[in-house]
Amino acid sequence: MNRRVTLAARPQGFPTESDFALDEVGVPGPGSGEVLVRVRYASIDPYQRGRMSEARSYAQPLEIGDVITSQSVGEVVESSDARFTPGELVVGQLGWQEYALARGGSLRRLPPGLEPPTLALHVLGATGLTAYFGLFDVGRPRAGDTVVVSGAAGAVGQIAGQLAKLAGCRIVGIAGGPEKARDLTELYRYDVAIDYKNEDVLEALRGEHVDMYFDNVGGGISQAVHRRLNIGARVVICGQVSQYNEPRPEPSFHPGLLIVFRARMEGFLINDYRHRFDEGVARLARWVANGDLRWQEDVTDGLENAPRGFIGMLNGANRGKALVKVG
């Protein structure tokens, strides 16, 4: 049987465990060109909150009863696509379930010996690529820049800051709580850590001239950073996670500041960089091999606990990339 986590109800405000259901259906057999994958690890991400809502977005919403969408890593069990053989590890949009059917063309084979294989779900997967393209293509760092990253201890943030450091920048990270603030300086090589839960961000940034702001959170934290921008600053809008559960999201910036600082603000979506994923993964893999990138994983054990892991991530309980161990 295939155990799956599905959407039981559209969350109103902050999600609760009753918005999810655990069910069991038969394991499907692969049709022509399809591959049956046994999922080992599934990703937990803020964007999943958007898919649970009917509001207009860049992707179709989930319907009630749909399996929660996610990138997952798993092992090929049966294949009707000659490119894949049983036993191979693959990554794809396989969802929160034990078994998934996928078109062969939608799967990527993991490099042999990739250890841990979960790297394909973060540093060498969607969140690492988000940090890579957001920082280099949208933010365009210059050596000596001061770069501020919010959500700095999370999956994207832990990599974005280190990439800015590799580009010769001075990096300031903002995260919630003393443990995460310690991770920023001791693990991820941030020059300055700000614990927004215990410090006034505007005050902590006094004297800073922010050349690039890599924004993962929006809201009040971003309002404070915007007031410390330097002339010619770039503001990279990666995410606004502080607002995803708000019925009326708070505007996080005043357009007049773009005039004052002659600044540029730009949002981006990682899916638009698909044609360059190989380039991004190759560069990230080199930094990983050289020991230049550090990361943490925050693993929830058991598919049935995925909703709890998801709600915890939205609350900031995750230290590093949030994942669920499925099998």
Ligand SMILES: NC(=O)c1ccc[n+]([C@@H]2O[C@H](COP(=O)([O-])OP(=O)(O)OC[C@H]3O[C@@H](n4cnc5c(N)ncnc54)[C@H](OP(=O)(O)O)[C@@H]3O)[C@@H](O)[C@H]2O)c1
């Ligand atoms: N543009 C793209 O293509 C793209 C792709 C992937 C992700 N993203 C975005 O990138 C951001 C980070 O995603 P991720 O996967 O790396 O998640 P993550 O940072 O690992 O986890 C979410 C974090 O958000 C922080 N948070 C929650 N509520 C907050 C609040 N009210 N104020 C400040 N921080 C809050 C928490 O950290 P603290 O403990 O520090 O509060 C929590 O750990 C999200 O906004 C996501 O939507 C964008």
